[in-house]
Amino acid sequence: xxxxxxxxxxxxxxxxxxxxxxxxxxxxxxxxxxxxxxxxxxxxxxxxxxxxxxxxxxxxxxxxxxxxxxxxxxxxxxxxxxxxxxxxxxxxxxxxxxxxxxxxxxxxxxxxxxxxxxxxxxxxxxxxxxxxxxxxxxxxxxxxxxxxxxxxxxxxxxxxxxxxxxxxxxxxxxxxxxxxxxxxxxxxxxxxxxxxxxxxxxxxxxxxxxxxxxxxxxxxxxxxxxxxxxxxxxx
Amino acid sequence: xxxxxxxxxxxxxxxxxxxxxxxxxxxxxxxxxxxxxxxxxxxxxxxxxxxxxxxxxxxxxxxxxxxxxxxxxxxxxxxxxxxxxxxxxxxxxxxxxxxxxxxxxxxxxxxxxxxxxxxxxxxxxxxxxxxxxxxxxxxxxxxxxxxxxxxxxxxxxxxxxxxxxxxxxxxxxxxxxxxxxxxxxxxxxxxxxxxxxxxxxxxxxxxxxxxxxxxxxxxxxxxxxxxxxxxxxxxxxxxxxxxxxxxxxxxxxxxxxxxxxxxxxxxxxxxxxxxxxxxxxxxxxxxxxxxxxxxxxxxxxxxxxxxxxxxxxxxxxxxxxxxxxxxxxxxxxxxxxxxxxxxxxxxxxxxxxxxxxxxxxxxxxxxxxxxxxxxxxxxxxxxxxxxxxxxxxxxxxxxxxxxxxxxxxxxxxxxxxxxxxxxxxxxxxxxxxxxxxxxxxxxxxxxxxxxxxxxxxxxxxxxxxxxxxxxxxxxxxxxxxxxxxxxxxxxxxxxxxxxxxxxxxxxxxxxxxxxxxxxxxxxxxxxxxxxxxxxxxxxxxxxxxxxxxxxxxxxxxxxxxxxxxxxxxxxxxxxxxxxxxxxxxxxxxxxxxxxxxxxxxxxxxxxxxxxxxxxxxxxxxxxxxxxxxxxxxxxxxxxxxxxxxxxxxxxxxxxxxxxxxxxxxxxxxxxxxxxxxxxxxxxxxxxxxxxxxxxxxxxxxxxxxxxxxxxxxxxxxxxxxxxx
Numbered sequence: 001x002x003x004x005x006x007x008x009x010x011x012x013x014x015x016x017x018x019x020x021x022x023x024x025x026x027x028x029x030x031x032x033x034x035x036x037x038x039x040x041x042x043x044x045x046x047x048x049x050x051x052x053x054x055x056x057x058x059x060x061x062x063x064x065x066x067x068x069x070x071x072x073x074x075x076x077x078x079x080x081x082x083x084x085x086x087x088x089x090x091x092x093x094x095x096x097x098x099x100x101x102x103x104x105x106x107x108x109x110x111x112x113x114x115x116x117x118x119x120x121x122x123x124x125x126x127x128x129x130x131x132x133x134x135x136x137x138x139x140x141x142x143x144x145x146x147x148x149x150x151x152x153x154x155x156x157x158x159x160x161x162x163x164x165x166x167x168x169x170x171x172x173x174x175x176x177x178x179x180x181x182x183x184x185x186x187x188x189x190x191x192x193x194x195x196x197x198x199x200x201x202x203x204x205x206x207x208x209x210x211x212x213x214x215x216x217x218x219x220x221x222x223x224x225x226x227x228x229x230x231x232x233x234x235x
Numbered sequence: 236x237x238x239x240x241x242x243x244x245x246x247x248x249x250x251x252x253x254x255x256x257x258x259x260x261x262x263x264x265x266x267x268x269x270x271x272x273x274x275x276x277x278x279x280x281x282x283x284x285x286x287x288x289x290x291x292x293x294x295x296x297x298x299x300x301x302x303x304x305x306x307x308x309x310x311x312x313x314x315x316x317x318x319x320x321x322x323x324x325x326x327x328x329x330x331x332x333x334x335x336x337x338x339x340x341x342x343x344x345x346x347x348x349x350x351x352x353x354x355x356x357x358x359x360x361x362x363x364x365x366x367x368x369x370x371x372x373x374x375x376x377x378x379x380x381x382x383x384x385x386x387x388x389x390x391x392x393x394x395x396x397x398x399x400x401x402x403x404x405x406x407x408x409x410x411x412x413x414x415x416x417x418x419x420x421x422x423x424x425x426x427x428x429x430x431x432x433x434x435x436x437x438x439x440x441x442x443x444x445x446x447x448x449x450x451x452x453x454x455x456x457x458x459x460x461x462x463x464x465x466x467x468x469x470x471x472x473x474x475x476x477x478x479x480x481x482x483x484x485x486x487x488x489x490x491x492x493x494x495x496x497x498x499x500x501x502x503x504x505x506x507x508x509x510x511x512x513x514x515x516x517x518x519x520x521x522x523x524x525x526x527x528x529x530x531x532x533x534x535x536x537x538x539x540x541x542x543x544x545x546x547x548x549x550x551x552x553x554x555x556x557x558x559x560x561x562x563x564x565x566x567x568x569x570x571x572x573x574x575x576x577x578x579x580x581x582x583x584x585x586x587x588x589x590x591x592x593x594x595x596x597x598x599x600x601x602x603x604x605x606x607x608x609x610x611x612x613x614x615x616x617x618x619x620x621x622x623x624x625x626x627x628x629x630x631x632x633x634x635x636x637x638x639x640x641x642x643x644x645x646x647x648x649x650x651x652x653x654x655x656x657x658x659x660x661x662x663x664x665x666x667x668x669x670x671x672x673x674x675x676x677x678x679x680x681x682x683x684x685x686x687x688x689x690x691x692x693x694x695x696x697x698x699x700x701x702x703x704x705x706x707x708x709x710x711x712x713x714x715x716x717x718x719x720x721x722x723x724x725x726x727x728x729x730x731x732x733x734x735x736x737x738x739x740x741x742x743x744x745x746x747x748x749x750x751x752x753x754x755x756x757x758x759x760x761x762x763x764x765x766x767x768x769x770x771x772x773x774x775x776x777x778x779x780x781x782x783x784x785x786x787x788x789x790x791x792x793x794x795x796x797x798x799x800x801x802x803x804x805x806x807x808x809x810x811x812x813x814x815x816x817x818x819x820x821x822x823x824x825x826x827x828x829x830x831x832x833x834x835x836x837x838x839x840x841x842x843x844x845x846x847x848x849x850x851x852x853x854x855x856x857x858x859x860x861x862x863x864x865x866x867x868x869x870x871x872x873x874x875x876x877x878x879x880x881x882x883x884x885x886x887x888x889x890x891x892x893x894x895x896x897x898x899x900x901x902x903x904x905x906x907x908x909x910x911x912x913x914x915x916x917x918x919x920x921x922x923x924x925x926x927x928x929x930x931x932x933x934x935x936x937x938x939x940x941x942x943x944x945x946x947x948x949x950x951x952x953x954x955x956x957x958x959x
Binding site: 053056058059078079082083085086087089091093097099100101102106107109110111113114135137138139140153157 | 571572573574575588589590592593596597600859860863864865866867868869870871873951952955
């Protein structure tokens, strides 16, 4: 198998909340490969988001190593992490995180303006099926549309890694499925390593691998022999 | 003037006169121990009742002169202090040509001479001019005024016509050589003090109003944001059964606490300032101000105003909290609505990057907040521009007066007009390098129904020491015929070049002549009329006389020359240009300097507060958005520039606007502060404008840096979680 794109070795993350120390991740090791579609499953507080934040360069581990190809993410300072996010990572959040003062197209352009060889904002919106809504502001879009804009924004820079934290968490079934179809398409057409956090177990069938977490540890990594298309997921 | 005492009865009979006090007042030469040059003095007879009546004296220390004792004098506090005179000291006065030793028995002040300007002086020189009070009998005897008076003060009955009474008094006193009665408005000390008080009143209204308005605005934005952030708590409280009024009250109380803490801090730092200012005034004017209760009252008013303005700022936020529907307020706030607007309408879409569009739309979404912030910055700049312009104006005025107009070293005054030998005597004095004679005479100028008192300067037509110089720096050659008026004087009389004026001399035979106005000169100071000395002498029907001379001296010979002048009985006094200038500089430094420093501080606080507050609220409102940008790969600098870009635009728009506003303020103040005695010049320098904008920009940058620091230390993961 090829070298992993992202690699974690013995990673722990401890937060201090007031006087209490919370161990969010405990000695986690994990390799993620190019083009993979990963589903991260687990209950609230199991450490999924912390894992994603470390993989995306939003945070650094308390101990252990996080590497992107041959770059260390655990040793980098803010400028290095910012550059990593800027050049290689796309993020999708549960609450879309669109800039309210910018239209759909402008939200995408915000990222393409600072990327090296991006898709055009129009292309990115076409990829998520929102060409028609390019001139609308977030407050004028439905939740599903907003999330698709967020995906377009995340993939427009052609990232190596796409990290999605509960992308369907705030959406109804039909809309959620639509969003997952878009993620699937991006993974397939652009070959982007995609990791999706969810606590909806029915999504698990979509992934190449399904990682289950509990209390800050990986308890199981299962490989699906055959990926189920998003449109065929039983919700 | 010499009027027998019974004439007072005729004056009393004039309808409209409620009280009257006759006096003897004489101008004398003083020989003050320790002062090289002669000083001038005005000796006034003691009022009948020192503590009551008109122009009551206030004894500061020592005692009043005893009636019937001829060598005791009460000295004005200003004069005593400047010359380190204490009760028990003695000075010598040349009274009616004879030296007389006077014992200072007390130090006092009078409302009549709070601002005591000696002859030929532009600013009080308390070292060289002082007021003394003596027993009337001895004074009258020395001047052959037994049973007579040469000065009278009058109080009008309520409702009496000033013009009628003045006219009647002039009519009654004319046969005795009356020099003309005048309104208190025209009394020098009163006039100057009234102007000063009016100026202070203007300043005291404008600056604090601006400050309080800015404070109210800041409180408004902070509380509005706070209500927004606490909407879920508000919803919860409402769900528990708290009424809207109760919740509104909570926010009002919060504002009250803020206002009170601020007011206590303000009063705590302000009162010592106020005390200092009062001391300065007390020191400069010798006001008997020992009433610190008044300061406390001012403090209380300050607290009241702070509370009221804080309340005005807090009410909108409190109302908003009161009106929040409980169910809605417990959900997170919906994303702010934006729609196509300015960017599209102005066709800026192509010109602006998405980041710039964010900035423009965010500003455009709250036009009132934008306008208020821009106005605040502009006001801060304007305050600085105005204060600096005032300072520059005064400096310019003095520079003008002391280097362009007045170029003599000493102005020597004669006791009475003398012929040319007196001038040759000046020329012959050791140390005198150059001398120019002048003829000064107090005059009344009449144009139609308007009458103004002023001084007629008879100068050498091409004089080099006291010049008549136009606003553009061009010296005039005085015409052989007719007079040249200062613009202030011409305005007050409503006359133009070519008009005829009636000139009445206030001395000698008091001739009246009709004189053509040869020109108007744009001089900033005073009611002056200039003629050639020869023409002045013709007007007055006198021969070739002078009342003094401007002297340029050899600096090394200064001391002996002063001592010599002091011994010359015909010399009434000498004004030193340099002394006047130093006097003035000291005054400016002490009073105006403090005002400038305080206003500089005000402007800084306003600018810093506005920008910090604006950026801090933007950070709070849009922390989530900024965190998102950081996640998307925006560097700290890029995110900070987006956040601070808005404040930058506000500042950038505010600066030139403030420059314009500052010029407007300055013009207004130049107009407001131009008194009857002098006109404040409008001086606007590039250094002032650039400096003011630079100072405010620096304050803005400093507060921006403070917010950028917070942004740098923002926890991205936390900021993304916090949806509020």
